[in-house]
Structures are given as C-alpha cells and as structure tokens.
Amino acid sequence: MKKRQLALLCAASLITVALTGCRDQAVKELTPASSQQTISTTVQQAGEPFDFEVDPETFALTIMKDGIRMPASSPLxxxxxxxxxKEKDSIKWTYPGQVNVSIAKKNNYxxxxFDAIGxxxxxxxxxxxxxxxxxxxxGKMIPAExxxxxxxxxxxxxxxxxSFSMDFFALRNDPFSIVYVVTNKFNDEVxxxxxxxLQLQFTHAFPSINKDKSYGFRLYVTGNDPQQIVQPYKSYIEESGKYVTLAxxxxxxxxxxxxxxxxxIYLWSESMIxxxxxxxxxxxxxxxxxxxPWLIKLLSGLEGGSDEFAQVLKDIAKQNSLDAYQKRVILSALNQGLxxxxxxxxxxxxxxxxxxxxxxxxxxxxxxxQKLYDLNKLLLKSVLKDAAADISTWGQADSTDLINDIHKSGIQKAWIGLPNWADGxxxxxxxEAANKAGYLIAPYDSYHSIQxxxxxxxxxxxFPDTSLYDKATIAKKDGSKIAGFLQRGRKLNPTLAMPSVKQRVEGILQDGIGYNSWFVDSDATGDIYDDYSPDHPTTQLQDMMARLDRFNYFAKDKQMVVGSEGGNDYASGVIAYxxxxxxxxxxxxxxxxxxxxNSPYYVGGYYAASGIPERYGKSVPIKPLYGKVYNDPVYSLPLYKLVYNDSIITTNHWEWGTYKIKGEEADKMLYGLLYNVPPLYHLNRLTWEQEKASILDYLKVWSPFHQQAVSQKMSKFAVLTDDRLVQSAQYGSDIKVIANFSEHEVKVDNDAIPAQSAVIYEGKQRSIFKAADNVKLLARK
Incomplete structure (x- = not known):
C-alpha cells in the first residue's frame, strides 16, 4: 500500500507528554517458552502507566516505560x-487539507x-x-521473522x-506489549x-456517503501475557455495555x-423418498x-437439467434390472420433482x-x-402405488430413526443443523423427533445473495418481491453491483430486506414446524458494505445494524436460539453460537x-445426488503452509475465549468439521477440550455408523466438561514447554485442562500427560482423553 503524499505548511518540534498514575502491583510477563514455566495470568487492571512522546511532523509515537523506549508506530x-x-495531558495538530489529530491522556491509555478535513x-x-x-x-501469536x-x-x-474477530491488535515486544483498541471498525484495511x-500498516477510508469522518484508537501498555493483552479490550467491551453472557x-x-x-451436527437427510x-x-x-417424461420436462428448466435422467430412462428400457448409478439418478429426479x-x-x-x-x-x-410437499408426496404415491412404501415411512430411516439412534446412544444434547429449511x-x-430428544434443530438460512x-x-x-433485485442490491462507488456468492446474482442490502425476511420466516413457520434454533449465514462474518446506490445509500454501520436487527428478530420475536457464520464480535450480544x-x-x-x-487437496464439490457432499464429508490432507498458519497450536492463542467464553459458543466453519482434515483429527479433538469448543460433525446413516465409536468416546469426556466450562470465564492460560506443544487453560477456579499436542509424554507438576492427550481436572477429579487412541476408532474408508 503506497504512503500518501501530504502537502503541508510548516514544521513542529518533538513533543513529549507523560502518562502517569499509581502503579498497580506488577504483573509478570509472558515467560519465554524455553524457561518451561507457566504463564502468570494475574491481571489487576486494563493497562499499566507509561510515558509517551510524539513528533507531529512524522507522527512517530514512542512509548517509555521503566527506562525503556519502544516505538508504537513507524515514522511517516x-x-x-x-x-x-500542547496542553498538560494532550496534544493536537493538523495536517492541512488532510486530517486533524488529537492525542489525549485518559487514565491508563x-x-x-482523527478527523478528516479533506x-x-x-x-x-x-x-x-x-x-x-x-x-x-x-487468535494468533505471529513472530515477525x-x-x-x-x-x-x-x-x-x-x-x-x-478478517479480525475483535477490534484490537497488539505489538508484543520484550519486555512489554502495546495494545491498539480500534474504536471505529468500519472502512479499515490492514x-x-x-x-x-513482518510489518503492519493500518489505513482508514472516509467514504463520501458517510458523514462520520473520524477514526481512532485507544493505546494501552500491558505485560506480554495474552490475558493481560486482551484485558484492555475486554474492559472496553464491558464499559460499552455490549457484553452479554450466555446466562x-x-x-x-x-x-x-x-x-x-x-x-x-449437520444432518444430511434431504431426500423425501x-x-x-x-x-x-x-x-x-x-x-x-x-x-x-413429465419429470424430464419439469427438470429441463433447472440447473443441471434432465439430460442424465433422460438417458437413464432410455437405458433401463432395454434392461431387466437397474444398477446403483441408475437408481441414484432416478431417486434424485423424483426428489427434485417433489x-x-x-x-x-x-x-x-x-x-x-x-x-x-x-x-x-x-x-x-x-x-x-409444507403443504405443497405433502401434496406432492401424495401425488407421487398415487402413481407409484405399491411400488413405494407408505408415505409415513418415506425417508424416516435416514432422518427420524437416525436422530432417535443418536439419542439412544447416549448423546443427551445436540444442535442439529439442516442444510435447508425445506428438509424439515x-x-x-x-x-419433532429432535425436539422430543431435547435437541436444538435449526434450518440454514441466508440473506446474503439474491438471484x-x-x-x-x-x-x-x-425472494417473492422481485423488485429487490434491481432496487435493493448493493452498488460500488462506480455504480456497478456487487456480485453475490460464487459471483452469481447480487448482494442484498440488509437495510431493505426485513419485510422479505419476515415473509420468508412466517411462511416457513406457518404450519407449526418445530424449529427451535435458526442459523443465519454470513451475518456475523463482518462481510459488510457501503452501498453507493443513489436511492438507498447505506454505510457499513447501517449495514451492520440491519444485520443485528435481523438477529434480534429471530432471537427476540421468534424465540430462536440464533447462530451465524463467522462470529465477529459485533454480533456477540445477541447470537448464542x-x-x-x-x-x-x-x-x-x-x-x-x-x-x-485431480489435486489431493481438493476439498470437494457442493452437490451430491445423495449422501453428504464432498465439500463437507470428504476427508482431505491440507497443504503444509495452511496447516501451519491455521491449525498449528504453536501459533494459537485463546484471545476470543479469554474475552467471550461465557458469552458465545464458537466452533469450526461447517466446511472444516472435526474430521475434515486428514491426519489432524487428534489435534482437533485436543483443541476442542483445551479451548472449550464443540465438535462439528456431518452425519447421515452411513457416516454415523462409521464415526459413531469415535464420536461417543470423545463426547463421553467433552460433553460434561463443556457443560461446566461454558458458563465460566477462561481465567488462565499457559504454555508449558519450550516447543509450545503443551498448553493449559483454566475455566473459573476449579476446571483446568492440560493438552499435550506432542508425540511424547510430558510431566507437568509431577503429573504425566501422555502424548496426544488431554487431562481434565475438575476439583479433585481427573479424567484423561487419549486422542490418538480415539482416531483409531474411526471406521471410515
């Protein structure tokens, strides 16, 4: 990103301002991993006292603490x-034609x-x-080299x-860290x-449609413990009144x-017959x-068409029996028609x-x-007659019976996600079976794209309101429309969508379907926009607020347990997962x-005529670089959990469930215990039978642990070995987990932690989960 060139008028000298206050009891810093000591997590307040100096001509900001000078920003x-x-606790200046800048002392930050003036x-x-x-x-800890x-x-x-789940970032140096809390999350790029x-450059844009021409930061100095680093942001959130617990x-x-x-659990039981x-x-x-022939005619107008089905009809007319492929094509055509x-x-x-x-x-x-599906099944039965079983049994072995089997196996609680509301x-x-089992069951829903x-x-x-496509979609600054998912259609402006949201939801629920949860795609990802459409200009703030209104409609008006993709924390006050x-x-x-x-890393397509699409069910290896930056525990930090553990339940994206990455199943399960994260599975009858033993063995340990830990704050976090592969987390005062991601046994306080295992301490009770042994229970081919 190129540095801007400023036309400025006169010079200013270096100015030093002291930020002082009563020093709290010293907090220990993040111990270098080589010392093999537990990280201290004693946090007395958000930030420590420090001095600073700033040169307005270059905007070089320097922090001074305990005789150590540390740059907080590189010079322009x-x-x-x-x-x-310059006043006692503040300084202001102007870059003519560009921005006004002010820096003021506020307690310990x-x-x-910045205010734009051009x-x-x-x-x-x-x-x-x-x-x-x-x-x-x-959360990640990223060494610059x-x-x-x-x-x-x-x-x-x-x-x-x-891209960032919370509004802060930190510069971790020896012996202290500098934390920037971002006070305007919109129109920012890094x-x-x-x-x-590795260097980081932060840029804020001032869109013409946005009257707010400001942005800024709170800057804190903390110890290097990750809990100390997140404390300023946690205090900032609590101060704003935006922190809402699950309780x-x-x-x-x-x-x-x-x-x-x-x-x-995503349950794949889409077939009616x-x-x-x-x-x-x-x-x-x-x-x-x-x-x-009627099905050929109906399907010919749909994506994918009816050519495959038509060919199968020609082929089977010459045969005495049907092979597996032909059966799949016929069933797919029947289910599409229904x-x-x-x-x-x-x-x-x-x-x-x-x-x-x-x-x-x-x-x-x-x-x-719902009544349309009832009718269509009756119509098909009227033709198939005794070639098909009674309608009441259609599809039940792979849906109702499967849910009952899951419950009878001992899984007392579960969130069941359906890939489409039509499946219910x-x-x-x-x-009804999910409700009777005590489960949550949710349809997937989305208001992101419009066709x-x-x-x-x-x-x-x-959406039935066909005017939305032309009158309620998002335009770029040049007037062109922003394309929808996979570059198809357009993106819908959420400030104009609520009537259609209510129309859709009322239609889904009108016959009393027993959904008690709702999954709203994309709304918590931070994928928000400025809309430059002349008849409905919309800022990113207005876009975000409309998405929060949508969440509140489901949570408050419809009493649904609401979840979403992503989990960026502007949504944390209303969504539950x-x-x-x-x-x-x-x-x-x-x-x-x-x-x-043909690549061994190909994650698979979105569509399957039957069963689970490969995008979700196929186990694949991951490229080494991605394995490092996304999954290696060496770089992981529980920043989100240290702030939000008792506020929102977070898990994996549905494309990357617990068993998706070949060779990393054990690490995923250990991570789930250390970080208090629910496993995410994609199941149908076949995969349930293949994965059942592994799932039940894991949940026997994970479920009671999560039941207790989720209502507590993450109170401590520690790195216990110099390779950073043995870590511990504490929830409240009585629950602790030590996870050993390494391939060898490690002793912690004279307690042996086996390789690839997690040990859970709840009061005086100790339980152990051996992830490597669990993976052997998987019966997948």
Missing part, C-alpha cells in the same frame, strides 16, 4: 503541520483521534514488533471488519508488508442451555409411462386421492411450502483446494 515522511496545541483515506499507524498478537479467528507467516501474509491486504520482517441470554430463552455440552422406500422392479415400468410447485398435472396424476384433492382444491399457489418442512416427524430468477437448488437466494471462529474457511482462492479435482 516528514511533513509540515499547523495548529499545534492514550485516546488517539482526506479520502489516511494511513496510520504503520508498526513493527518482535511478534504480533492478532484476533484472526480465535516467522517464514510461514511471512510467506502466507506477503503483500496481503485484509478488510478489518471481516496491509502486511514482509519486505523486511443473561438464556433468561430470555432457556433453550440456549441446550447448547451446553452439545456437539454441533429413498432407496429403502421403493421396490425397484415395480418402479421401472411406471417410469416409462407419463411420470418419466420440491417443485409445478409438480401437479391432472394428466400425469389423474387419480390423486381424496386427501390430495382437498389440497388441490385450495389452490396450489395458496398452499404453504418436507419431514416434520424428523423435527434474479428462482432456483430450487438455491432457494435462499430468491458461531461457526467459523475456530476454523474459518481455509484457502478460498487456492485452485488446488477449490477447482482442481
């Missing part, structure tokens, strides 16, 4: 300034503030440090609101310069407590009548039966989505992982 090119005003953007600070503590997802991170971050520019070690949220909705000790529900010898002749509003034809279904006829007489266009509307007994025309395979991107803080989407732009199907 020397320029002239005006309006320099500096309040640094600048379209301003870059400050530019910083260097021995290492950086950054809230990337859960580390080759992995320098390679990964080389010349990268991150959008602040989307650029990583790796030309000479407080559960006062409004006691169902939130069903998340305590609950694994998070399955292989178990049909008699294939009897179906083949029926397809050659009117049903087969979802369509145009499925009914009096010619194809001349004798629909009295129950179906009552629904037809109501007017198909007036039927709810087409199968109410499954939703111009309806697509049954992407129903979240279509977030998927993506612990493992985000990895390497979105790497073609070997996303496009090249």
């Amino acid at each position: 090119p020397k320029t002239a300034v005006t309006n320099v005003v 500096l309040d640094i503030h 600048a379209e953007q301003f870059q400050w600070p530019s910083v260097k440090a021995q290492s950086y503590v950054l809230p990337l997802g859960e 580390d080759t992995n991170w320098r390679t990964f971050l080389d010349d990268q520019t991150y959008t602040w609101s989307e 650029h990583f310069d790796t030309s000479s070690s 407080d949220k559960s006062k409004d909705n006691p169902n939130i407590q069903k998340l305590y000790g609950a694994p998070q 399955t292989d178990r529900d049909v008699q294939w010898p009897k179906i083949r002749p029926l397809l050659s009548g009117t049903l087969g 979802k369509l509003k145009d499925f009914y034809s009096p010619t194809v279904f001349p004798n629909p039966g009295s129950e179906a006829q009552k629904l037809i007489d109501q007017g198909i266009d007036k039927l709810s989505e 509307l087409s199968n109410p007994p499954m939703v 111009e025309k309806p697509d049954p395979s992407w129903n979240t991107a279509f 977030a998927q993506g803080i612990e493992s985000p989407v990895i390497a979105w732009g790497d073609p070997d992982m996303r496009d090249n199907k």
Whole structure:
C-alpha cells in the first residue's frame, strides 16, 4: 500500500507528554517458552502507566516505560503541520487539507483521534514488533521473522471488519506489549508488508456517503501475557455495555442451555423418498409411462437439467434390472420433482386421492411450502402405488430413526443443523423427533445473495418481491453491483430486506414446524458494505445494524436460539453460537483446494445426488503452509475465549468439521477440550455408523466438561514447554485442562500427560482423553 503524499505548511518540534498514575502491583510477563514455566495470568487492571512522546511532523509515537523506549508506530515522511496545541495531558495538530489529530491522556491509555478535513483515506499507524498478537479467528501469536507467516501474509491486504474477530491488535515486544483498541471498525484495511520482517500498516477510508469522518484508537501498555493483552479490550467491551453472557441470554430463552455440552451436527437427510422406500422392479415400468417424461420436462428448466435422467430412462428400457448409478439418478429426479410447485398435472396424476384433492382444491399457489410437499408426496404415491412404501415411512430411516439412534446412544444434547429449511418442512416427524430428544434443530438460512430468477437448488437466494433485485442490491462507488456468492446474482442490502425476511420466516413457520434454533449465514462474518446506490445509500454501520436487527428478530420475536457464520464480535450480544471462529474457511482462492479435482487437496464439490457432499464429508490432507498458519497450536492463542467464553459458543466453519482434515483429527479433538469448543460433525446413516465409536468416546469426556466450562470465564492460560506443544487453560477456579499436542509424554507438576492427550481436572477429579487412541476408532474408508 503506497504512503500518501501530504502537502503541508510548516514544521513542529518533538513533543513529549507523560502518562502517569499509581502503579498497580506488577504483573509478570509472558515467560519465554524455553524457561518451561507457566504463564502468570494475574491481571489487576486494563493497562499499566507509561510515558509517551510524539513528533507531529512524522507522527512517530514512542512509548517509555521503566527506562525503556519502544516505538508504537513507524515514522511517516516528514511533513509540515499547523495548529499545534500542547496542553498538560494532550496534544493536537493538523495536517492541512488532510486530517486533524488529537492525542489525549485518559487514565491508563492514550485516546488517539482523527478527523478528516479533506482526506479520502489516511494511513496510520504503520508498526513493527518482535511478534504480533492478532484476533484472526480465535487468535494468533505471529513472530515477525516467522517464514510461514511471512510467506502466507506477503503483500496481503485484509478488510478489518471481516478478517479480525475483535477490534484490537497488539505489538508484543520484550519486555512489554502495546495494545491498539480500534474504536471505529468500519472502512479499515490492514496491509502486511514482509519486505523486511513482518510489518503492519493500518489505513482508514472516509467514504463520501458517510458523514462520520473520524477514526481512532485507544493505546494501552500491558505485560506480554495474552490475558493481560486482551484485558484492555475486554474492559472496553464491558464499559460499552455490549457484553452479554450466555446466562443473561438464556433468561430470555432457556433453550440456549441446550447448547451446553452439545456437539454441533449437520444432518444430511434431504431426500423425501429413498432407496429403502421403493421396490425397484415395480418402479421401472411406471417410469416409462407419463411420470418419466413429465419429470424430464419439469427438470429441463433447472440447473443441471434432465439430460442424465433422460438417458437413464432410455437405458433401463432395454434392461431387466437397474444398477446403483441408475437408481441414484432416478431417486434424485423424483426428489427434485417433489420440491417443485409445478409438480401437479391432472394428466400425469389423474387419480390423486381424496386427501390430495382437498389440497388441490385450495389452490396450489395458496398452499404453504409444507403443504405443497405433502401434496406432492401424495401425488407421487398415487402413481407409484405399491411400488413405494407408505408415505409415513418415506425417508424416516435416514432422518427420524437416525436422530432417535443418536439419542439412544447416549448423546443427551445436540444442535442439529439442516442444510435447508425445506428438509424439515418436507419431514416434520424428523423435527419433532429432535425436539422430543431435547435437541436444538435449526434450518440454514441466508440473506446474503439474491438471484434474479428462482432456483430450487438455491432457494435462499430468491425472494417473492422481485423488485429487490434491481432496487435493493448493493452498488460500488462506480455504480456497478456487487456480485453475490460464487459471483452469481447480487448482494442484498440488509437495510431493505426485513419485510422479505419476515415473509420468508412466517411462511416457513406457518404450519407449526418445530424449529427451535435458526442459523443465519454470513451475518456475523463482518462481510459488510457501503452501498453507493443513489436511492438507498447505506454505510457499513447501517449495514451492520440491519444485520443485528435481523438477529434480534429471530432471537427476540421468534424465540430462536440464533447462530451465524463467522462470529465477529459485533454480533456477540445477541447470537448464542458461531461457526467459523475456530476454523474459518481455509484457502478460498487456492485452485488446488477449490477447482482442481485431480489435486489431493481438493476439498470437494457442493452437490451430491445423495449422501453428504464432498465439500463437507470428504476427508482431505491440507497443504503444509495452511496447516501451519491455521491449525498449528504453536501459533494459537485463546484471545476470543479469554474475552467471550461465557458469552458465545464458537466452533469450526461447517466446511472444516472435526474430521475434515486428514491426519489432524487428534489435534482437533485436543483443541476442542483445551479451548472449550464443540465438535462439528456431518452425519447421515452411513457416516454415523462409521464415526459413531469415535464420536461417543470423545463426547463421553467433552460433553460434561463443556457443560461446566461454558458458563465460566477462561481465567488462565499457559504454555508449558519450550516447543509450545503443551498448553493449559483454566475455566473459573476449579476446571483446568492440560493438552499435550506432542508425540511424547510430558510431566507437568509431577503429573504425566501422555502424548496426544488431554487431562481434565475438575476439583479433585481427573479424567484423561487419549486422542490418538480415539482416531483409531474411526471406521471410515
């Protein structure tokens, strides 16, 4: 990112200001790993007293503490300034035509503030440090000379609101750290310069549509313990009144407590009719009548078309039996047809039966989505007759029966996520079974993208109000529209979407489907926008507030346990769970992982005719660089947990579930215990049988631990060995976990911690989980 050139008028001299106060009891700093000592976590307050000096001509800011001088920012090119005003505890100056700057002493921090007077953007600070503590997802400690991170971050520019889960960053040096709390999260970018070690450059833009032309920071000095580093931000959040515990949220909705000790499970049971529900010898002749050609006609207008199904019909006309592939194609066509509003034809279904006829007489266009599925199943049964089982049993073995089996296995709490709300509307007994088991069950929902025309395979991107596509989508500064997910369609302005949100949700719930949780995609990712559309200009703040209103609609008005993708902390006051803080989407732009199907790292596609799509269910290795920066415990810090452990339950992004990365299953489970993170599974009948033993063995230890730890604050964190592979975390005063990620046994306080194991201490009780042994229980091929 290029440094801006300022046309300035006059010079100013170096100015020193003291920031002083009564020194609290000294807090110990992060002990170098080589000393093999536990990190002290005694924190008395947010920040320690210090002095500072600043040169307005270069904006070089220097911190002085205990006789040590440390730069808080690198100097900008020397320029002239005006309006320099120095007072006892503050200093102000002007970069003419650009910004006014003020720095003021406030207790134990500096309040640094910028007001634009002509600048379209301003870059400050530019910083260097021995290492950086950054809230990337859960949190990372990044040494400035580390080759992995320098390679990964080389010349990268991150959008602040989307890339950082909390609004602070820290420069960790010997012997103290400098913490910047970002007071305006919008229109910020961070650029990583790796030309000479790793440096960070912060830039704020001042959009023309935004009347707020300011940004700034609070700057604190702390010890090097990660708990000391997060304390200023934690205090800042509490001071703002934005910190809401799970206990407080559960006062409004006691169902939130069903998340305590609950694994998070995506259940793949989308098929209304399955292989178990049909008699294939009897179906083949029926397809050659009117049903087969009718399905070809219906499907021809959909993405993917009907060519494959049409070819199968031709082939089976010459055969006496059907192979597995042909059965899959036929079932896929039947299930696609069952979802369509145009499925009914009096010619194809001349004798629909009295129950179906009552629904037809109501007017198909007036039927709810749930009633439409009821009708379509009745219609199909009227043609298949004894070639299909009774409708009440369709799809139940892979849904209702599976949920019952999961519950009978001993899993008393679970969050069940459905890939689409239609999966529940087409199968109410499954939703009822989840409720009866005491589980939470949620549909996936999204208001991120909008398509111009309806697509049954992407129903979240279509809204009955067709005017939204032209009148409520987000425009860039040049007037062009921002493309939707996968560059399809457009992105919907959330400030204009609420009527459609309510229309959709009321339609889904109108027949009493028993959803008690709701998953809203994207709204907590920080993927927020300025909309330059002339008829509805919208700032990023307004965009974010509209998303929070949407969360509150689900949480307050509909009494749903609400979760979202990401988990960036502006949403922490209302959502109860977030998927993506612990493992985000990895390497979105790497073609070997996303496009090249011959690559061993290819994560798989989004679609499967049956079963779990490979994108979610296929176990794959990960490139070594990504394994390091995303998953290596050496770099991990529980920054988010140190702030929000008792406020929001965080887990992996659904693309990166517990068993997704081949060879890292054990580390994922150890991480889940150390960081108090629910496992995330993708299950259908087959994968449940393959993974059941491993899942139950893990949950036997994890669930009771999480049940207790989730209502506590993370009170301590420690690195116990010089290789940083043995770490401990404490929750409240009585719960402690020691995780050994290494391949050899380690002794801690005379207690042997086996290789790849976690030991949990609850009061005087001690339990152990051996992750390496658990992985051997997986029966996947």
